[in-house]
Amino acid sequence: xxxxxGTRKGLFTIDDDHGWAISGVDFLGEPVxxxxxxxxxxxxxxxxxxxxxxxVWRREVGxxxxxxxxxxxxxxxxxxxxxxxxxxxxWPWTVQLLWTLETGPAERPDELWCGTIPGGLFRxxxxxxxxxxxxxxxxxxxxxxxxGGGYDWPGIHSISLDPRAPDTVLIGISSGGAWISDDxxxxxxxxxxxxxxxxxxGEEYGPIVQDPHRLSRCAGAPDVVWxxxxxGCFKSVDGGRNxxxxxxxxxxxxxxxxxxxxxxxxxxxxxxxxxxEMRVPVDGRLVVSRTTDGGxxxxxxxDGLPDHHAYDLVYRHALDVHRxxxxxxxxxxxxxLWASDDSGDHWHTVSAHLPPIHFARFIA
Amino acid sequence: xxxxxxxANLRRHVACxxxxxxxxxxxxxLASYFQQxxxxxxxxxxxxxxxxxxxxxxxxxxxxxxPATQSDPVLPDTEITVMQALSGG
Numbered sequence: 001x002x003x004x005x006g007t008r009k010g011l012f013t014i015d016d017d018h019g020w021a022i023s024g025v026d027f028l029g030e031p032v033x034x035x036x037x038x039x040x041x042x043x044x045x046x047x048x049x050x051x052x053x054x055x056v057w058r059r060e061v062g063x064x065x066x067x068x069x070x071x072x073x074x075x076x077x078x079x080x081x082x083x084x085x086x087x088x089x090x091w092p093w094t095v096q097l098l099w100t101l102e103t104g105p106a107e108r109p110d111e112l113w114c115g116t117i118p119g120g121l122f123r124x125x126x127x128x129x130x131x132x133x134x135x136x137x138x139x140x141x142x143x144x145x146x147x148g149g150g151y152d153w154p155g156i157h158s159i160s161l162d163p164r165a166p167d168t169v170l171i172g173i174s175s176g177g178a179w180i181s182d183d184x185x186x187x188x189x190x191x192x193x194x195x196x197x198x199x200x201x202g203e204e205y206g207p208i209v210q211d212p213h214r215l216s217r218c219a220g221a222p223d224v225v226w227x228x229x230x231x232g233c234f235k236s237v238d239g240g241r242n243x244x245x246x247x248x249x250x251x252x253x254x255x256x257x258x259x260x261x262x263x264x265x266x267x268x269x270x271x272x273x274x275x276x277e278m279r280v281p282v283d284g285r286l287v288v289s290r291t292t293d294g295g296x297x298x299x300x301x302x303d304g305l306p307d308h309h310a311y312d313l314v315y316r317h318a319l320d321v322h323r324x325x326x327x328x329x330x331x332x333x334x335x336x337l338w339a340s341d342d343s344g345d346h347w348h349t350v351s352a353h354l355p356p357i358h359f360a361r362f363i364a
Numbered sequence: 365x366x367x368x369x370x371x372a373n374l375r376r377h378v379a380c381x382x383x384x385x386x387x388x389x390x391x392x393x394l395a396s397y398f399q400q401x402x403x404x405x406x407x408x409x410x411x412x413x414x415x416x417x418x419x420x421x422x423x424x425x426x427x428x429x430x431p432a433t434q435s436d437p438v439l440p441d442t443e444i445t446v447m448q449a450l451s452g453g
């Protein structure tokens with residue numbers, strides 16, 4: 001079993017051949033913001049080099065890392081009028097963050113998807129050699145209503161293809177709602193049912209002003225999608241087209257990360273935190289909340305996690321479940337990585353000395 | 365002929381040997397360099413062909429005045445240096 005851990009200072013490979021241990025360190029010193037394994041086994045890593053822009057590297061099976069193409073916006077038209085709805089600043093047509101990488105369906109093994117800040121969705125048909133901006137989404141007038149949540153500009157953090165219908169693509173945007181395409185990205189429709197309590201009265205349910213922090217689909221029951229939203233927890237039973245709020249979730253409904261069980265549609269894991277003005281564990285006790293009954297109730301799991309004076313925040317891509325459904329990994333902003341072998345009932349520390357963790361992802 | 369050299373910090377990411385280039389402006393000199401070393405372009409310029417926000421270019425001893433279009437003039441003996449800014453990163 002192998003996990004890729006992307007951090008502020010490099011990409012770490014963790015495997016459990018002899019108990020969980022770090023078996024590889026790549027790009028030491030560089031922010032690694034996303035990674036994925038392609039259908040052919042090649043590994044892709046997105047680097048944000050800070051000064052020198054964002055770049056994508058690929059490692060073939062048994063090979064060395066080599067740079068491939070990276071998503072890039074087309075020239076901003078001289079007559080473009082897109083501006084931030086909050087600051088009225090001109091919208092940048094430049095990649096600020098490669099936030100998520102996903103592979104295409106089995107029948108399109110060379111396909112990759114990438115979500116970025118400032119809100120562009122990109123697709124590659126040639127294993128990352130070249131990328132194209134999905135103009136149908138970028139050119140929607142509604143795009144200019146999106147706004148930054150945490151970052152200055154909005155970003156696409158979740159891309160989920162329906163395994164039964166690979167032309168159906170669901171994306172999540174902070175902050176711009178969740179959108180779905182049934183024609184491989186040619187046209188898009190906004191999804192409904194999320195609630196944003198910080199909006200003015202009467203505007204709470206506006207579908208475009210929503211801030212889903214992370215979407216996670218049950219692969220074995222793809223109609224079920226879990227949604228850790230800025231405002232709380234939501235669930236869809238129709239592939240993300242409509243959302244229902246789960247109002248009660250101890251110890252808090254705020255958080256960033258969610259991991260859906262790969263086969264059981266009633267099970268999902270979350271990493272709760274005190275809501276937006278704090279973003280730390282409730283009472284300094286780091287826990288995972290797990291539902292096994294579709295969100296009707298939650299178990300609060302803390303065995304093996306720090307139980308006092310813990311100020312770890314789990315970013316949206318830093319909680320993952322193995323395809324077998326019982327093993328989990330979770331990484332935090334303080335550079336600690338935990339693993340569980342029993343669905344989260346017990347956790348153990350893999351490392352407490354990593355750089356701040358952007359994502360943790362099972363790749364095998 | 366003008367020349368271009370790069371900070372060692374960029375050499376960590378991409379091969380960017382110093383080189384003699386052709387051009388009467390920084391933009392022309394950069395274009396001349398990227399013809400020789402196309403892999404360097406996206407590390408120095410963004411998609412809108414502007415110098416990246418946290419990259420600094422010196423034209424001789426002077427900081428580049430026009431990062432948007434790099435129209436600063438270049439003399440035949442000018443040394444252009446590409447560095448990282450202390451900001452950001």
